[in-house]
Every structure is written in structure tokens, then in C-alpha cells.
Amino acid sequence: MNRRFVRFVPVALTLLAFASPAWAQETTDKDIQKKEAELKEKQLDLQKKDLDLQRQQLELEKAKQELQYQENGQSLSMNLSGDVLFDYDKATLKPQAEDALKKVAVVLSQFLDSMVTVEGFTDSKGSKSANMSLSRNRATTVKDWLVKNGGINATKITAEGKGEENPVAENKNPDGSDNPAGRAKNRRVSIIIAKPATTPTP
Known part of the structure; x- marks a missing residue:
């Protein structure tokens, strides 16, 4: 077997061992960021709906007053x-x-x-x-x-x-x-x- 290849295998395995946790951590961080972004978007959507509902209620009350x-x-x-x-x-x-x-x-x-x-x-x-x-x-x-x-x-x-x-x-x-x-x-x-x-x- 080629001696260079034999020497390369342990080195490659060592690099892979160090790289795998880092890659996994990066993937986890991206998933968390994605979920946080989705949650924030949902919260903003709920806030918008709540504001729209409040505006409609104010319009309704104003209309009632003006129309006796x-x-x-x-x-x-x-x-x-x-x-x-x-x-x-x-x-x-x-x-x-x-x-x-x-x-x-x-x-x-x-x-x-x-x-x-x-x-x-x-x-x-x-x-x-x-x-x-x-x-x-x-x-x-x-x-x-x-x-x-x-x-x-x-x-x-x-x-x-x-x-x-x-x-x-x-x-x-x-x-x-x-x-x-x-x-x-x-x-x-x-x-x-x-x-x-x-x-x-x-």
C-alpha cells in the first residue's frame, strides 16, 4: 500500500472528526435562526391583525356616535x-x-x-x-x-x-x-x- 496514502488516512480522519461537530453546530445555529425568524414574522403578523382589529373597532364606535x-x-x-x-x-x-x-x-x-x-x-x-x-x-x-x-x-x-x-x-x-x-x-x-x-x- 502506498505509504503516503497510509499517512494521509489518519490525518483525514482527524480533520473530519474536528470538522463534524463544527458543521453540526453550524447547522443547528441556522435552524435556530430560521425558527426565530419565523416566530418573529408570526408575532408581527399577530400584532398587525390586532392593530387592524383595534382600528376597525374605533371606526365602528365613531360611526355609531355620528349616526346617533x-x-x-x-x-x-x-x-x-x-x-x-x-x-x-x-x-x-x-x-x-x-x-x-x-x-x-x-x-x-x-x-x-x-x-x-x-x-x-x-x-x-x-x-x-x-x-x-x-x-x-x-x-x-x-x-x-x-x-x-x-x-x-x-x-x-x-x-x-x-x-x-x-x-x-x-x-x-x-x-x-x-x-x-x-x-x-x-x-x-x-x-x-x-x-x-x-x-x-x-
Whole structure:
């Protein structure tokens, strides 16, 4: 046998013996670093989801406050000023109306299985039949927007016109003069949500 080869074998085995633990340690370190990176990524993802949830909750609470969100027996309600949504005597949404309707959609997203009714109201100016028609058209316009842009199931929402019924303020002052502020309050759209068996925790 070649003497050089014989001398080389012990040396090679010695080097391999020293190299193996080092290689194994390097592999272990890489595995640990990989797992630490994966864990950190998961933690960041959880933090992001938690922040998103907090943001959504804040948006929901803000929307409820701005929409005069109330619980009424077996239903929940929100109110929108007709003057914010529509020009006088019109049933076409103003451009800025979408901001208010987006807030409505945020709240309704918590009640996707509940039935929703959109009710339109007017003041007492004009004939009762004209006011009934206008209120119905306005309610339908809001309903259609919520279905098209707010993610609301069309089978879960209806629209009703109430005309000048159920005023929330006086249309005239005690002396018989006109009450513009009261009329403005009566021109409104209400969103009624049938209260589910379990109301989402605020």
C-alpha cells in the first residue's frame, strides 16, 4: 500500500472528526435562526391583525356616535339628515353623501344576518302624496347604494317611505310661523336593524 496514502488516512480522519461537530453546530445555529425568524414574522403578523382589529373597532364606535346609534326594544336604529344626503326635493345622492353612507355600512357589517329597513321621512311642505313618494324614493336610493357599495345582501334590506309621518320636531313654531330648524330635522333617513339573538359586543 502506498505509504503516503497510509499517512494521509489518519490525518483525514482527524480533520473530519474536528470538522463534524463544527458543521453540526453550524447547522443547528441556522435552524435556530430560521425558527426565530419565523416566530418573529408570526408575532408581527399577530400584532398587525390586532392593530387592524383595534382600528376597525374605533371606526365602528365613531360611526355609531355620528349616526346617533340607538337601541330601541327589539331593534337598533341610525339616523341620517336628509339635507346631508339629498338636495331639497330631490332623491339623487349628493357627492358628499357617500361619506355618511360608508359609516352606515361599517355598522351594518356587524349585522350581516339581520334584516334592515331603510325609512325615508320628509317635512310637511307640499302634498302628502308628493312627500310620500319623495320619502320612498329617497329610502330606495339609500338602500340601493348600500347593496351596491356597502356589501349589504339585497335580500336582507328593504325600503319604505313614511312621508311626513312621525316628525321628530315641530314644522311650525307656536305662533304658526315656519320652523326651518324643525323641518330640517324631519327631513331624514332612518336605518332600522332587527336586533339579532346575540348583539355584537361594542
